[in-house]
Amino acid sequence: MTLNDPGSRQRYETRLNRVLDHIYDHLDEPLDIDRLAEIACLSPYHWHRIYQAMYGETVATTVRRLRLHRAAGYLANGSMPIAEIAERSGYSSLQSFTRTFSAVFGMPPAQFRKAGTHRRFRPAESGGDQMVMRDVVIREVPVMEVVSVEHTGSYMQIGKAFDTLIGWIAARGLFSPEMRMVGIFYDDPGVVPEAELRSRAGVVLPRRVEISAPVSMTSIPAGEYAVLRHKGPYGDMQAAYQWLYGVWLVQSGREAADAPCFEEYLNNPKDTPPSELLTDICLPLR
Template sequence: MTAHEVVIRDIAAMTVACVDHTGPYMQIGKAFDLLIGGLASRGLLSPGTRMVGIYYDDPGIVPEAELRSKAGAMLPRDIEIVPPLSLTQIRGGEYAVLRHAGPYSDLHATYEWLYGTWLVQSGREAADAPAFEEYLNNPKETAPADLLTEICLPLA
């Protein structure tokens, strides 16, 4: 396994514009398409728009068809929200942040290491809040091997 470096970081609370997704996490791209289309049609996307995915359920426990997640965008200002968009609050506080390099399809192994090895050995506990991912480059313009994703695990 590739060496992983976890950084403990304080992350400020943030409100994100989101589109809900239920089903396999690897199909959240459909929710991102709706989100991006909705924001683009209102002139709310810029090259610096930060995109996040919020993941609520453990795919090892919850049936794939029932997994809950949200495709989100951090916006520089408040906007009027119209369906299918909604606003979601990401809690502020201490997070274990792990950068994943490579295709999204390999994220599950990184999560397994973060929760199953690092968290167990760290002496820390996960907070009762969802993990989120921040996507540092655009999958429509970046080869899968070059994708960068920060996994943010909230700590108690």
């Protein structure tokens, strides 16, 4: 068997995808390295090195990052007590959670809830620093052929599909500066039950490649799109969508096209502070 044997490579991908699924589905539980090794069916001495080589970060870093991004979503979009968020994020004390959250997000959790970037999209609460119509630009987008992995469930969990996709790309040496990361979202979370929400984690590559499961090809249709650039944590974007649809679209005189919206991620959450993450939210127009 050679190092480039596709069967061997796919077995590693399948094993580590099981690990990722378990991590995403058990973020409230303590990190058990030995249990993850069992799920991967790999040696507990070596599997985490394979994981880091394929995903670019340690498994502990993955868990910490996912818990903190989820915590930001809880703070921006709900009223869960901060002490409960800290506990669900794996911190033994509110103080340690506050310290870590402040270091990553640039402000403590209570301040983030009151003054995070999501507040810009709520004029009554923004203190004047609110979004205006000119914050949206109309852009002509060509058809985009997207290598993608399907996801069903909470949009906040689409990272599971992205990690599967990134592992698939890394194993084939397809990373390049020209590739573009996108997420395609098919359903309205205000109407469709969370467990049934459909989305795709995708990447636009500079050249055509041979596709194999769990990856497939999908297209983003060409046309005019209203593009709102969001700066800040992904957990903040629910308010951005509400403003884009409820304020901008209604006042613009335009109508949404019969096609899904998509997001383009302009930097990498693994090496970018959450406050500096840039996302283009793209709404198709007639």
